[in-house]
Amino acid sequence: SKISVKDLGALLGIEPVKIIKRLMNYGLMVNINAEIDFESAKKIANEFDVDIVEEKQDNEEFMLEEVDDPKDLKPRPPVVTVMGHVDHGKTSLLDAIRQTNVTQQEAGGITQHIGASEVEVNGKKIVFLDTPGHEAFTAMRARGAKVTDIAILVVAADDGVMPQTVEALNHAKAADIPIIVAINKIDKPNANPERIKQQLSDYGLIPEEWGGDTIFVNVSAKARIGIEQLLEMILLVAEMQELKANYNCRARGVIIEAKLDKGRGPIATVLVQRGTLKLGDGIVAGTAYGKVRALFDSHGKRIKSAGPSTPVEVLGLSEVPTAGDILLAVSSEKEAKSISDERKNLQKEPEYDTPQRISLDKLFEKMQKGEVKDLNLIVKADTQGSVEAIKQALEKCSNDQVQVKIIHGGVGAITESDVMLASASNAIIIGFNVRPDPNAKKMAEKEQIDIRTYRIIYDVVDDIQAAMEGMLEPEY
Ligand code: GDP
Numbered sequence: 001s002k003i004s005v006k007d008l009g010a011l012l013g014i015e016p017v018k019i020i021k022r023l024m025n026y027g028l029m030v031n032i033n034a035e036i037d038f039e040s041a042k043k044i045a046n047e048f049d050v051d052i053v054e055e056k057q058d059n060e061e062f063m064l065e066e067v068d069d070p071k072d073l074k075p076r077p078p079v080v081t082v083m084g085h086v087d088h089g090k091t092s093l094l095d096a097i098r099q100t101n102v103t104q105q106e107a108g109g110i111t112q113h114i115g116a117s118e119v120e121v122n123g124k125k126i127v128f129l130d131t132p133g134h135e136a137f138t139a140m141r142a143r144g145a146k147v148t149d150i151a152i153l154v155v156a157a158d159d160g161v162m163p164q165t166v167e168a169l170n171h172a173k174a175a176d177i178p179i180i181v182a183i184n185k186i187d188k189p190n191a192n193p194e195r196i197k198q199q200l201s202d203y204g205l206i207p208e209e210w211g212g213d214t215i216f217v218n219v220s221a222k223a224r225i226g227i228e229q230l231l232e233m234i235l236l237v238a239e240m241q242e243l244k245a246n247y248n249c250r251a252r253g254v255i256i257e258a259k260l261d262k263g264r265g266p267i268a269t270v271l272v273q274r275g276t277l278k279l280g281d282g283i284v285a286g287t288a289y290g291k292v293r294a295l296f297d298s299h300g301k302r303i304k305s306a307g308p309s310t311p312v313e314v315l316g317l318s319e320v321p322t323a324g325d326i327l328l329a330v331s332s333e334k335e336a337k338s339i340s341d342e343r344k345n346l347q348k349e350p351e352y353d354t355p356q357r358i359s360l361d362k363l364f365e366k367m368q369k370g371e372v373k374d375l376n377l378i379v380k381a382d383t384q385g386s387v388e389a390i391k392q393a394l395e396k397c398s399n400d401q402v403q404v405k406i407i408h409g410g411v412g413a414i415t416e417s418d419v420m421l422a423s424a425s426n427a428i429i430i431g432f433n434v435r436p437d438p439n440a441k442k443m444a445e446k447e448q449i450d451i452r453t454y455r456i457i458y459d460v461v462d463d464i465q466a467a468m469e470g471m472l473e474p475e476y
Helices: 005-012 016-025 038-047 090-105 134-142 163-174 193-201 227-241 333-348 360-368 384-395 416-425 438-447 457-468
Strands: 002-004 035-037 050-057 060-066 073-075 079-084 116-121 124-129 150-156 179-184 215-218 244-246 252-261 265-274 282-285 288-296 310-317 326-330 374-381 403-411 427-432 451-454
Touching: 002 005, 002 038, 005 016, 005 035, 005 038, 005 050, 016 038, 016 333, 035 038, 038 050, 079 090, 079 134, 079 163, 090 116, 090 124, 090 150, 090 179, 090 227, 116 227, 116 310, 124 227, 134 163, 134 416, 150 163, 150 227, 163 179, 163 403, 163 416, 179 193, 179 227, 193 215, 215 227, 244 265, 282 310, 282 333, 288 333, 326 333, 360 457, 374 384, 374 416, 374 457, 384 403, 384 427, 384 457, 403 416, 416 427, 416 438, 427 457, 451 457
Parallel strands: 079 124, 079 150, 150 179, 179 215, 374 403, 374 427, 427 451
Antiparallel strands: 002 035, 050 060, 073 244, 116 124, 252 265, 252 326, 265 310, 282 288, 282 326, 288 310
């Protein structure tokens, strides 16, 4: 199997230009879209202290496997995102969680919002991303950043499963992260938690007492019921994940938020994922570079270093980076600048930002090369009945070469959120009696997402089958 230089860069969190340079050392002159074989990819990865293994799952043929000395690996706190339908209580729940904790820790302290909060339960930390919702989550994933370990799906007990509930759970599933369901607003007289369990079991989230493996917790963000229990369940799920990271290497993190502060210059909130970020480290994120001038923790306190799963505000970058960018600590500010310069040069190359996306036209070709194992589809239609009918018909199209997977199905126009999910999961979007809204259309063009619209179910099935057999008629 093969991987492009660009994808390898994304996988390793290393700028492609460095990979290109290393390949030159091996006498290979390649550009960013060139595909290299597994052996070469492995050699390069090893030079960066990372190992990769060949694994065929979820369209990812190369999986990251860091070569860490086991003695450097220590448990790290889980990173949690809160998702759910609008008005079901995501923001209130985050507030309740923070307040439960503030009283214990530092009453009266100024709680500064830096994009993520840390909470301590039974002596163990949990990190919450402050921007609730699956949109921000999937936008980061579309940029190649995997930040969240656990998703909390908030469902209002008096309202039930709504379109964005389904969207959120499908976004979390597509990212393959565990979901804990928080049934909120149980203080309300018309709350009906059993109905929520019933509804969610249709989407594969089955409570433990019904023989499934999804944890449900009844909470009230308003009346502060069940918050401690929810936090304990997060720790339980985190424990099963055995989250670990190397604390003793150069830091790598993800930009969660960034802004320009009049007095202090660019400020970035970084979630450190590996290694320890220290004052004075040379750093680079996208084309921003610099040196760590100051670090602040989630309580606004000055700190000297930050280890894995720590959100920190970082001062010292030359410009404001983009959320989802990878931040790397390098040997010096000088090296950081040279990487930034190389990236700026690379961006001038026309092919730099051309995404290599799946499309129905190229499906067969990619199948022949063994590059596609799953055909991920998002189905949007005018009625739930059509969504179900199309889902069932398409799933039957799977053959021994390719499995057709409907990663999300819903009623209504094709939205930006659908395009983002397609981008993050390399999917094609099918619209049945619905069209993309203008923003979605624009984004799809930019991200090169294949959107197909139909009026007859038979035509949908026919096109997918034809594409899988290499017989698709060109679109005019
Ligand atoms: P979000 O849109 O999901 O972030 O929802 P919000 O946190 O803004 O909450 C929406 C509304 O529901 C607000 O008016 C909250 O006061 C209310 N709300 C949130 N949690 C609860 C709860 O546990 N019980 C009750 N009764 N109301 C709640």
